[in-house]
Amino acid sequence: MYPSDIFSRLYSDHQGALIYPKDEEAPSEISDILQTNIFNVMLSRRSQRSFDEKQVEDWKLEMIFAAADTAPTAGGFQGFDIFHVKKEDVKQKLVQACNGQPYVNAPVVIVFCMDPSRVRMNFTADLITKFSIQDATLAAGYSQLAAHALSLSTVWIGMIDEKKVMDALGTDLIPSSILCIGYPKKILQPKPKRSLKELIHEI
Numbered sequence: 180m181y182p183s184d185i186f187s188r189l190y191s192d193h194q195g196a197l198i199y200p201k202d203e204e205a206p207s208e209i210s211d212i213l214q215t216n217i218f219n220v221m222l223s224r225r226s227q228r229s230f231d232e233k234q235v236e237d238w239k240l241e242m243i244f245a246a247a248d249t250a251p252t253a254g255g256f257q258g259f260d261i262f263h264v265k266k267e268d269v270k271q272k273l274v275q276a277c278n279g280q281p282y283v284n285a286p287v288v289i290v291f292c293m294d295p296s297r298v299r300m301n302f303t304a305d306l307i308t309k310f311s312i313q314d315a316t317l318a319a320g321y322s323q324l325a326a327h328a329l330s331l332s333t334v335w336i337g338m339i340d341e342k343k344v345m346d347a348l349g350t351d352l353i354p355s356s357i358l359c360i361g362y363p364k365k366i367l368q369p370k371p372k373r374s375l376k377e378l379i380h381e382i
């Protein structure tokens with residue numbers, strides 16, 4: 180079993196049966212990762228701003244992109260696009276476009292952009308725009324969790340100058356967020372969050 184077909188195989192085999200979790204032989208590392216409990220992943224995630232130089236493996240990247248593609252989207256139209264920034268000079272431009280945050284020059288830099296033109300529904304332009312922001316944001320969130328499940332660390336960058344990011348990428352699409360990914364220099368403990376009692380408003 181290869182990473183490239185893991186996601187397609189999570190859902191069904193040729194007979195339409197659910198195949199994950201499954202017993203079939205798989206390379207142990209991939210198998211361990213796919214057994215990761217989603218709650219462990221969510222509860223142990225912590226933003227990371229100091230990345231090791233170690234390169235992120237291509238198969239991990241592939242899974243991060245595939246995760247983005249599994250996110251729900253308005254009408255199923257997938258109103259977002261992803262830019263995988265590999266060029267050093269573009270990464271440097273993004274650092275400037277993100278208020279000089281140096282860690283934006285990370286081993287892996289992914290920009291999530293809104294693509295409202297993909298959302299072909301008969302609603303106001305405002306609503307379509309809102310849909311595409313949500314589409315791009317959810318995709319980034321899914322990728323962030325996938326990266327963490329793959330023993331990588333991330334930081335979400337929202338402090339962006341949209342125009343400068345668009346210029347750096349050479350696109351007309353408006354960016355919603357940037358996800359910086361890499362191996363952590365040091366594993367950080369998750370930040371304490373407010374109590375659920377404070378968070379939930381029961382009405």
Ligand SMILES: Cc1cc2nc3c(=O)[nH]c(=O)nc-3n(C[C@H](O)[C@H](O)[C@H](O)COP(=O)(O)O)c2cc1C
Nearest residue numbers: 224225226227228280334335336337338339369370
């Ligand atoms: C919408 C949004 C915008 C953010 N923008 C930035 C940013 O520009 N720079 C940064 O270092 N972290 C940014 N973050 C990361 C937050 O600072 C971080 O998630 C928060 O401090 C909570 O820490 P945790 O992720 O470790 O739980 C952003 C997060 C979100 C969700």
